[in-house]
Amino acid sequence: MRIDILTIFPDFFGVLDISLLGKARERGIIELGVHDLRDYTHDRHRTVDDTPYGGGAGMVMRPEPWGEALDATLTPETVVIVPSPAGVPFTQAAARELAQEKHLVFTCGRYEGIDQRVIDYAADTVRVREISLGDYVLNGGEVATMAMIEAIGRLVPGVVGNPESLTEESHENGLLEYPSYTKPSTWRERSVPPVLLSGNHKAIADWRYEQQLERTRRVRPDLLPDGE
Numbered sequence: 001m002r003i004d005i006l007t008i009f010p011d012f013f014g015v016l017d018i019s020l021l022g023k024a025r026e027r028g029i030i031e032l033g034v035h036d037l038r039d040y041t042h043d044r045h046r047t048v049d050d051t052p053y054g055g056g057a058g059m060v061m062r063p064e065p066w067g068e069a070l071d072a073t074l075t076p077e078t079v080v081i082v083p084s085p086a087g088v089p090f091t092q093a094a095a096r097e098l099a100q101e102k103h104l105v106f107t108c109g110r111y112e113g114i115d116q117r118v119i120d121y122a123a124d125t126v127r128v129r130e131i132s133l134g135d136y137v138l139n140g141g142e143v144a145t146m147a148m149i150e151a152i153g154r155l156v157p158g159v160v161g162n163p164e165s166l167t168e169e170s171h172e173n174g175l176l177e178y179p180s181y182t183k184p185s186t187w188r189e190r191s192v193p194p195v196l197l198s199g200n201h202k203a204i205a206d207w208r209y210e211q212q213l214e215r216t217r218r219v220r221p222d223l224l225p226d227g228e
């Protein structure tokens, strides 16, 4: 997979050189390009924004630099991801789907957003998905892009050493994950649930599923399958 990020804050993504994605990049599983949108401007001040038509507060990102940046980055296989407060909520299912793609381009807006014609222009030639990280307001697309890249990157085949560990996480089977414990078996007078020390794999699996249901009922009843 190749990921390209278009942003006016390229240094924000320096952290992607370390951790899991850093290793995936070293191993050639994920290629990453971070591009400064201002490199696609031609005025002395490298201007990327202007006042909104129709008036209103704030500034809008000019279409010209975005058009040139997209022309330099898109391929027919690209999926353009536009982080936006008006987007479709990001989910584990979306991360799983996007992890199968060959090329993702993240367009990190700032100010009041990107001139709508840029998104419409891209949608004429490639798949475009406007995605929201959640129902709260950020100042730009960079934080959302970082979160999405982490959620997607860890699902790309070969990135995580033990793929089985991905199957028992929150949201993987639609439920929240069961509680986890490690040594010591008693800590500050609190003991690990005895079933986990029993060696009875079926009893442990049943207990863990029941814990997922109980935690989901308590914290996220909206995720419960019908009848649970």
Ligand SMILES: N#Cc1c(-c2ccc3ccn(Cc4ccncc4)c3c2)n[nH]c1N
Residues within 6 Å of the ligand: 083, 084, 085, 087, 108, 109, 110, 111, 112, 113, 114, 131, 132, 133, 134, 135, 136, 137, 138, 139, 140, 141, 142, 144
């Ligand atoms: N994903 C995502 C987001 C964003 C988000 C994403 C991109 C941009 C670009 C500019 N802004 C600032 C802004 C623009 C319009 N309305 C309010 C704020 C952004 C916010 N906010 N909240 C989320 N869950």
